[in-house]
Amino acid sequence: MFQANAAHTGYVPVDLDPNSFSTRWQAPALDIPVSFGGNLNTLVASNGMLFIGGGTTLYARNESDNSAVWSYDFSSVAFPSVNPPSIAAGVAYVAAGQQSSTYMFAFNAADGTLVFKSLMSSQWEHYLAPAIGPQGIYTNAGTYGGLYGLNTAGQQLFFAGMPQTSQWTPAVDASAIYTYTGDALRVLDPVTGAVNATIADSNPQNFDYQINGSAVLGAPGSVFAANYATALNNGSGAGNTLTDFNTTLNSIAWKVNGDYANTPAYNAGVLYVTNNNPVRLEARAEADGTLLWSWVPPQAGDTGFVSETLLTNTMIFVSTNLATYGIDSTTHQTVWSYPLVGKLALSRSKILYIEGQQSQTSPSVPGTLTAINVN
Secondary structure, three states: OHHHOOOOOOEOOOOOOHHHOEEEEEEEOOOOOOOHHHHHHOOEEEOOEEEEEEOOEEEEEEOOOOOEEEEEEOOOOOOOOEOOOEEEOOEEEEEEOOHHHEEEEEEEOOOOOEEEEEEEOOOOOOOOOOEEEOOEEEEEOOOOOEEEEEOOOOOEEEEEEOOOOEEEEOEEOOOOEEEEOOOEEEEEOOOOOOEEEEEEOOOOOOOOOEEEEEOEEOOOOEEEEOOHHHHHHOOOOOOEEEEEEEOOOOEEEEEEEEOOOOOOEEEOOEEEEEEEOOEEEEEEEOOOOOEEEEEOOOOOOOOOEOOOOEEOOOEEEEEEOOOEEEEEOOOOOEEEEEOOOOEEEEOOOOEEEEEOOOOOOOOOOOOEEEEEEOO
16 A cells, blocks of 8 residues: 555565665656656555556556556546555555546456446545555545545445545554544544544645645554645745644644655654655654654755655665665665665565656656565
8 A cells, every 4th residue: 555554654574685686677657647746656566566557547567577467447437547556455446537437446456357446526636545444445535525435345434524635545543544634633433434533733734735645653542644745835944744643642742843745654663754854864753753863865966855765674765856775774874775766665575666757847758667676
């Protein structure tokens, strides 16, 4: 799913040796338009296959060599578009279409057979990959903003109206759904959609009406979030605020000011987050937000981060405007770098993906999708 799992922790529990890394294959990126923050081209991997949306098509390809397995073209719907997919229990879920032709599609991940197609509502927004929990499938959508919940048969469980924001996805655990829409964190029942708690946030208004990221679940009762799009668009250096919400007390545990434009990663009581002012990766204590250590990109031209943080047992990966870096989790030193930038994903097959983005200045020039062996 987005950032690896339904908790969006960005954590893949593998051990890596940077001395063994090698490029597996490279290919032109798919026809994916430049999006606010670039999160509309996030890929997922499952059972030796990778899945990614581009143009109006969902593609399933072999991880081994990027050869095609199957694809589905949504151009037959009235207002075609495709959002990033998620995979769970052998099924690929993807929200596609806009306006009156917005649907949640489910496909057999192995061969592309259609499992269900369920109507939803929307305007012209895009959404991040749906979150799948024990009780259902959940996606940002709705004509005026909100959250849909569906069961695995495609039947609607609920629709919960929320402020009109897009490009986010909820976090889910066994007992609740957590949505962050800039104004507040809401805790919902995963079956009925009833809002059981609302914790207000004081981040500045985001007039793009996009979040461009997700809430991240920490230890029970701890949820992290920031109004990521505000950091990307503030232009004045005002930045935004990283917040830890205490869902046991329905209050804010702590806040840290910075320029946090990307969803952080989390594991074992530590939050890993990229800050664009100052430009550094920060490791912060879950308990109180204390800065435990930081890493500064090594090149003079590194001026900001373009990826979420990707976390493993032994290394941390981030991508700046100049390169993708691997940082040793123990020494906090750079131990690997690659001269391409983009969104990052790591499969259980130990293949690291760098999803090169289209050029902002030359949109006709595609980026490069690179697969790197890290086993």
